[in-house]
Amino acid sequence: MQLRIPGPTPIPDEILQAMTTQMINHRGPQFAEMIHKATDILKTMFQTKGDVFLLTCSGTGGMEASVVNTLSPGDKVLVVANGAFGDRFAAIAEIFGAQVERLSFEWGTAVDPQEVRRALSQDASIKAVLVTHNETSTGVTNDLEAISAVVREYEKLLIVDAISSLGCIDLPTDEWGCDVVITGSQKGWMAPPGLAMVSVSERAWQAQAQAKMPKYYWDFAKAKSFLEKGQTPWTPAVSTVYALDTALELFQREGLKNIVARHARVGAKARAEVKSLGLSLFPDDSCASNTVTAVQVPEGLDSKKLLKILREEYDTVLAGGQQRLDGKIFRIGHLGYVTEKDIDAVIEALKAALPQAGFSV
Numbered sequence: 001m002q003l004r005i006p007g008p009t010p011i012p013d014e015i016l017q018a019m020t021t022q023m024i025n026h027r028g029p030q031f032a033e034m035i036h037k038a039t040d041i042l043k044t045m046f047q048t049k050g051d052v053f054l055l056t057c058s059g060t061g062g063m064e065a066s067v068v069n070t071l072s073p074g075d076k077v078l079v080v081a082n083g084a085f086g087d088r089f090a091a092i093a094e095i096f097g098a099q100v101e102r103l104s105f106e107w108g109t110a111v112d113p114q115e116v117r118r119a120l121s122q123d124a125s126i127k128a129v130l131v132t133h134n135e136t137s138t139g140v141t142n143d144l145e146a147i148s149a150v151v152r153e154y155e156k157l158l159i160v161d162a163i164s165s166l167g168c169i170d171l172p173t174d175e176w177g178c179d180v181v182i183t184g185s186q187k188g189w190m191a192p193p194g195l196a197m198v199s200v201s202e203r204a205w206q207a208q209a210q211a212k213m214p215k216y217y218w219d220f221a222k223a224k225s226f227l228e229k230g231q232t233p234w235t236p237a238v239s240t241v242y243a244l245d246t247a248l249e250l251f252q253r254e255g256l257k258n259i260v261a262r263h264a265r266v267g268a269k270a271r272a273e274v275k276s277l278g279l280s281l282f283p284d285d286s287c288a289s290n291t292v293t294a295v296q297v298p299e300g301l302d303s304k305k306l307l308k309i310l311r312e313e314y315d316t317v318l319a320g321g322q323q324r325l326d327g328k329i330f331r332i333g334h335l336g337y338v339t340e341k342d343i344d345a346v347i348e349a350l351k352a353a354l355p356q357a358g359f360s361v
């Protein structure tokens with residue numbers, strides 16, 4: 001089966017095999033060695049000298065952890081949102097009592113860093129900026145370099161949802177001054193769901209010391225003190241750690257630069273091929289993501305039928321649109337274990353299935 005959704009993603013056999021390893025004591029020396037090694041490689045992939053933790057949860061758990069560890073109820077935060085995941089960040093901050101100011105952009109467009117500057121210049125009481133690097137719901141990659149430069153200028157805390165970008169799209173955490181960066185094992189990491197990985201900067205630790213939002217499971221201070229012993233505070237998803245550990249060896253072998261370049265090639269190919277079928281991208285080319293391609297559903301095409309035909313007759317699974325984009329777009333995931341050949345296969349399937357769903361190629 002060709003699983004081409006933006007997570008979970010297909011996994012190389014070597015990594016699947018690693019998951020069948022027998023359980024070990026998660027408070028023993030073998031686990032300690034594994035988590036230290038994984039954490040060290042992750043730091044090079046996050047491009048940070050700060051702390052990196054493995055949390056047993058999906059990406060959303062990492063988002064919640066980033067909020068409750070850095071903020072107090074009543075804190076004012078600017079949530080910069082251009083899709084469903086930006087909205088989710090706002091919802092999480094709000095539910096824990098932050099005073100959320102939304103800076104929203106039309107879905108399918110990118111965040112305008114100048115608007116971030118305007119918002120920050122108008123309200124000195126904003127403490128933190130929450131932003132999505134790669135908005136998976138719309139296939140847009142935001143210009144995080146420019147956004148982070150503005151946030152640094154105003155000396156705010158910067159919390160980044162990089163769940164579907166990190167390990168695929170360049171994100172130099174320290175160089176750009178990102179304070180908490182979140183990703184998830186089932187996105188670009190060639191691993192199954194089960195772990196969120198988060199980086200924590202010095203500035204984030206200072207915020208952590210003051211933060212009063214309730215937390216128990218998510219407490220970064222506990223994560224830090226346990227990691228010093230080669231452990232996690234709570235029982236981790238051991239099998240997913242086996243997989244991630246093996247995946248990170250492959251990451252190290254290929255090298256971050258090459259991985260980023262491969263995603264750029266694959267993304268460019270996906271966009272070109274989609275257009276060659278006579279379809280249009282949902283976002284503008286200038287901000288289109290290298291990990292997920294969102295395709296506009298043209299007049300006459302029944303996208304639900306298309307996805308069903310692809311699944312049942314061509315063994316190809318693509319993603320639909322989320323929320324207000326349901327039926328308006330469909331998405332091709334190309335992150336993690338992916339090459340140009342996989343795009344060829346998706347395009348072949350689309351070529352055959354599109355006419356059956358009402359669109360002549």
Ligand SMILES: *Cc1c(COP(=O)(O)O)cnc(C)c1O
Pocket residue numbers: 006007058059060061085132134135136161162163164184
């Ligand atoms: C997938 C994703 C999430 C949510 O992750 P879960 O693992 O489903 O909790 C959040 N943000 C972005 C940008 C994502 O792509």
